[in-house]
Amino acid sequence: MTTNVLGRRTTGHRTPQATKARRTNTLWGLAGWAAGILFFLPIAWMVLTSLHGETDAATNPPSLGAPLTLDGYREFFGASTGADPWPALLNSVMASVFSTLFVLALAIPAAYALSIRPVRKWSDVMFFFLSTKMLPAVAGLLPIYLAAKNLALLDNIWLMVIIYTTMNLPVAVWMMRSFLAEIPVAILEAASIDGAGLSTVFRRIIIPLAAPGIAATLLICFIFSWNEMLFARVLTGVRSTTAPVFLTSFVTSQGLFLAKVCAAAVAVSLPVLIAGFAAQDRLVQGLSMGAVK
Incomplete structure (x- = not known):
């Protein structure tokens, strides 16, 4: 009782x-x-x-x-075959990291304009960002290849940085807008009354409050860039081969070496797994932002 x-x-x-x-x-x-x-x-x-x-x-x-x-x-790792995976891994790191940083540098101001200081017809702008993901990637492959060929950008890792930036930017804008919309406008108005400029508001208020959302967006863009293979397969060659493309070199006319392919897949997946485990708390917190009003 x-x-x-x-x-x-x-x-x-x-x-x-x-x-x-x-x-x-x-x-x-x-x-x-x-x-x-x-x-x-x-x-x-x-x-x-x-x-x-x-x-x-x-x-x-x-x-x-x-x-x-x-x-x-x-x-x-080339102990017996002579194939060196480090250039491909470094190319993937470079393409993924730089494209993710460029995406965040563009997505945060865009999301600010679409959420905290909404522009006119912001819903049309958001639909335009979403419509860019409706086109199958293979449909734009030929125009991009011809443009890269004419500009002498084939087999250039910076071309992959540009492509990954444009591919991930719509997703990042959508995510960051939902995160920034959760920031109370009263805090920003109080900072403006105290004389804080836009740069100060970004540095001391918006970025700290939206840090979980920024971490979630950063990780997702990094994963998308790291795993992309279609454009990397067609637009890269010897100098700028990425890790997913390097994996296909283990499938030869002599047959499929299962143990070696699995070892290569585990090694290539480790950076993404390590990043996911390191940012899992921020990722869960960031993905849950905007879920409850």
Whole structure:
């Protein structure tokens, strides 16, 4: 027996509604764990396969108890094949980092104009940004290739920086607008009354308050740039090959070397995974901004 704040005695048993709610939450929790495990299994299988030899990796059904080896990683990093992955990895880092920084430099002022200080017909502007993502990427491949050829930009990593910037800018503007719309206008008005200029407002108010949203936008743009392969496959060559394109070099006419491909995929995925784990708190907080009014 327990006593509530009104002095009434209540039993220690849960009500049927509370019991039903707890069972429902338990079922949803189990479903969430099952979905998480289901999505994690291919990654775990890829990592395990990368640690097997080619003979063990090619067996059907696969041998889980096969001896582990790092031969796949040695071959990826050029210990036995002579293929050097570092230029491709550095090109991906350069293209992803610079394009992400350019996207943020353009998206934050644009989102400010579309949310905190809305321009006329801002909804039409947002629809225009969204409409640029409706065109399939392959439809614009030929015009971009011809323009790059005429401008002597083929096999140039800066061309990929420009392309990734234009590809991710609409997504970043949409995300940043929803984040900046959550900033109370009263704070900005108070800062203006105190004599703070636009640069001061950005540096001391907007950027600190929108930091989770900026981190989420930065990470998503970085992932999109890192994983892009269509334009990189067509527009790059020897000097500016990116990591996803380098992965395709492991599929040769001699056959598919499964363990080596898995080792290469794990190595290429590590920067994105490390960035995701490092920014997971900011990412969750940023993606939840704007969800509740």
